[in-house]
Amino acid sequence: MDIADLRRQLDQVDRDLVRLAAERQRIVAEIGRSKRGTGRPLRDFKREKEVLDNVRGHARDAGIDPELAAGLMELLIAASLTRQEQDTVRALSQGEGKRALVVGGNGRMGGWFARFLDAQGYAVEIADPAGAPAGYAHRARWDDGALDHDLIVVATPLRAASRILATLADRRPPGVVFDLGSIKTPLRDSLAALNAAGVRVASVHPMFGPSANVLAGRHVILVDVGNRDAVETARGLFASTTATTIEMDLDEHDRLVASVLGLSHALNIVFVAALAASGVDPERLKAVSSTTFGAQVAIAESVARENPHLYFEIQSLNAHNGPALAALDEAMHTLLAAVRAGDEAGFVELMRRGREYLHAPPE
Template sequence: MTDSVEGIRWKIEEIDNAILDLINKRMNIALDMGHQKVDKAMPVRDMRVEEQVRNRYLARAREVGISDEAAIELSSLLVRESVEAQARLPRPMRPRKVLVVGGGGAMGQWMCRFFASRGHEVKVFDDLPGGAFKNVKLEAGVKEADVIAVSSHISATAEMLRRIFKLRPKGLVFDIASVKSPIVDVLKEGADQGLLVCSIHPMFGPSASFIFARNLIVCNCGSDIAVNKFMPLLNGTGANVIEMPVEDHDKMISVVLGMSHALNLAFFGALKESGFTHEELRKVSSTTFERQMNISASVARESPNLYYEIQHLNPHNREMLEKLIDALREVQQAGSDEDRSHMIRLMQEGRKYFEVKH
């Protein structure tokens, strides 16, 4: 019996190795395609083709008795690996001189690495060490820069932008602040003065190795030329770029960041008061609880100063948190009612909200 089991395991190992060899072969072909995309200046991603791959996997999986979930997960994994490999291929573009203001911080260092990896000459202005990148005085850096990226604390960004604008930069200027309300007036003043100003919000942190399939918001502050100059900096990355007026940013972010951060802070705050350690709770956790606890644990390790500023400086957060509190109260009431119709209605409304609208 043991020999039989070991023999089967050996066969499975052989198949696993063959699968990995095929994946390697697929990756090499994808890289060949990537070089052709570079030569022809084609974008890395083609959503129509990605959808075709997904549907092909689903159809074949159903023929051989593999679940839809496994087929979707496998196709997504392979597409992501292929596109990330293609996105790493250098694309010929005019090297630019880039100044990263705040280049010693975590996100500033990410910006430095990103631009350097794309062949640009990167310098930093920061009181903190710039790592491998030369630290320069602000006036000298602004004077020679083609691109100026401001990666300061949200509360310090407006003043830094004013300092830069006084130097009359010839290059593109953008910030990466998570909240725009404190800097909207400054940004629009810069654009009104004829400066090339836009505002960016990467919806990911400094741990991101690549920006394939990650969201990046580009806010128009009144200079269409600035937005048009920023876009080519992302060529070939496979990022999901969402453009919007800078005035619209914070209301949406009050939901995406303000509410989600608050929910996770409240969640681990309630866990702390539950009387159980997280180790005890993990031993009996459900799938949903495990996921939620992992997200909250990740949030607990983030920068308290950044989370404070995201909550404190976005004027739309108070309204959004009131909606969250009201929703929690309604859940509490629905669970207390003797009649289950209230809970059923809540669940039905949730399903309707998440329905895919064609």
């Protein structure tokens, strides 16, 4: 057979793969409806393991790489979870007959939350001077009109959020109010003022970005600032998803975020800045990329694309960032000193401490 015939065969196989994937999604939707009827959770880890183990066995029988087959199946499982989660959120319609105002809803995370609430049946209005996506009610100024919504979500940069929350304390809206700030220290006084004014207020931090489609394995932090009803309302928004909600106080949140966001962001900003200062052509580096370098560059690229003003707020406005950045500075100087002095024992000790902290066995 010539190459044209072989390509036609390959095209037919590709069409069959897509058709079978669509059929799998149809069955997944039926399973999701069954789960909703019985109250079973969306995600079944035992069943996922069975599916992957079976696929690896089928792959060995077919003479192909079991991990290739498992990787394809993991993509299909993720798509299945996305489908079931989205269908469940829509079916339960927790926001039916309710209204939500998303301040900053034309931004990336604000837009994600607007779509999330819309899927739950909320009538969503977006307050944003930059406009709103098609299909949403819109006001340019958040305080230009009534604030009688069931939910008011503040999804703006931190300094703006602090001012908006403080003004809401004066307006005393009847609904639940919460912010989506990445750090909470700059919002402490405004959140306290809302609580003192009798407003049902909480603070929420989705630990994922606006590109998230499925919430399986994702975390949402809930911060209680004095009103349990607001915390439970916020928790309820994620009850029909596979996200895990974690509750903590404001100071613990910012202490942990100093490492989870502050330290990891700083490390990647410095990494890519060092590459830029090296003067080496990035394409040349990619041509000889190792596994570790490729993974690090992928993370650093995603950080480099983010809003630098937001990232500066995360670094500069968190009262708990100092120790994390100081530890990064000390570790960097320890490594440099060991390398420059030929101190192999010191270098090994630095890696040992990290390995033990992560409970990672040595190779």
